Amino acid sequence: MRGSFWVQRFAQLLITVFCVTFGCSLLVQLLPVSPAEILLPVGSPEERELLTKEIGLDRGPIGYYLKWLGEFVQGDFGDIYYSGGTESVSSRLAVAFPRSIWLMIYTQVLSLAVAIPLGVWSAYRVGKRADKAISNTLFTLSSIPNFAIALILVLILGVRLQWLPTLDYQPYSAGIWEHFKHMIMPVVSLSVGLIAAYTRLLRADMIAALREDYILMAASKGLTDRRILWRHAFRPSSVTLFTSAALNMGALIGGAIVIETIFATYGVGFEVFAAISGRQYIALQSIVGLISIFYVVFNLIVDILAGYVDPRTRDRRVNA
């Protein structure tokens, strides 16, 4: 029973990745112009012919996809074509991925670090003034698009006060403070919406959990509120929260396009944008494929972890 569940789950993962990448490759086929013409705007017909063969476009939709898939599995993500030559997508991603991963990690850590206490506190004080203030403030903040927050931060912290650099990324090797200085604004602007979403989820689940009989039981045993909140109510309530956090991981790597463009962080999201605006469809196909792999893998990990956090969910997951 348990074994077949994981097999099913893994099959689902593969099918999703297959559909996304095959959809991408169909998009390439649907272009009104031959990709070779786009990639080599000044090439001779012979050169284009050669390129069409090289990418596998002469083999029909399925043949093209299979060729791409074979190379993708071996870690060859194709090339980006410039007027002067080519650059491999994997070398670009080797630069972009760490940036996006850091951005994602900091954003998640900050969002969860703020949202968990807020969510627990407002569930504890549900209906009271503190709860209403927290809920309303977060609701308003979450409705402001993240690029708007980013632009306001740039305006105030970057341009007016000149406290933080508005562009670029610095690796750890340039100094920890330099690294963080460049990350603060992108991370904060990505976090605001997540904080609101996480707090809301946790608050709702906590309120439901606090109504359970075992909480009454714990309270009647004379346990402190703090212990009840964190040990008895928070743990089972955190499952939805962490599920949603994991879903966001995929979206943050690759989905932070606007923020990465505004702050010139140049992570994976920017590579997606660059591939699209530079008409690098093969690169696009590979990068979107990778992003979807991340998305489903994080999903799977969370399903596994959820089983450990709340054993009750182990048997209930049927068609997640």
Add this chain to the structure above:
Amino acid sequence: MRKRKYTIPTYFAFAWLGLAVFLAIFGSFLPVDGYQVIHGDFIDSPPLTPGHWFGVDSNGYDIFSGIINGARLSVFIAIVSVGLGGAIGALLGITAAYYRGRYDSFINSTFNVVLSVPNLVLALALVAVLATNVDINEAVPTWRRLVTLIISLTVVIIPILGRIARAATLAWSGREFVVAARSMGMRDRDIIKRHIVPNVLPALIAVGFLAVGVVIIAEASLSLLGVGIPDGASWGGMLARGRNDLEYNPHALYIPIIALAFTVISTNHVGDVLRGGLDRREGRL
């Protein structure tokens, strides 16, 4: 009939949305200059300048006109994409949940696959492919960009609303009155029309308001990335233009941001209130 009681913020939200829709429909008939009229004498003037209450940007464009004109595009795009996406999503979701079986699993997994690609990536990719010209040097005309944008945003909305419709239908199609209607020999089409749709619609409308917010943000994001409607015609386009000049003309940036944020706050709030009303209704059953 239960009396509805709204709070003051809800009235504000309705009023703002009403205003936005009003501007979207009648904005071009108002006695306001076109948004691309250049006011040479007022370049860079700050907000509250007489005659240019929202200020003028460094191109000499009046920001008030820009906001009114932008409302037309932003709101129009949002309403059309959510309307279309909602209709198609509802059709797919409701039929999938009603007929179940293979058709249902196909529709549901398609929704899942589409949802596994981040919103903006999907919209960007679609815009890029659909707006590709045969001749690279030839600019894509504005109307085609508009159509492309609407199609792409519709595709983004379909699985979001489709899943809601599917889930709601699943909950309702097991109810006694549906079973009764079926056992009395009512045709599936009529059951869906008479019994399912009226019950699913409120949930769909509530989420539809949230979806309008999503689309307005997505459109603005695409404009910021330079693939939206050109020339700063929408609110997102105004942002994109104001962004280049934020040191000297911050109002060219924050006024469109305020318009955008108010609209999204309002749609989210209304969606939330409607959804809250639904929960109460469900709770009474």
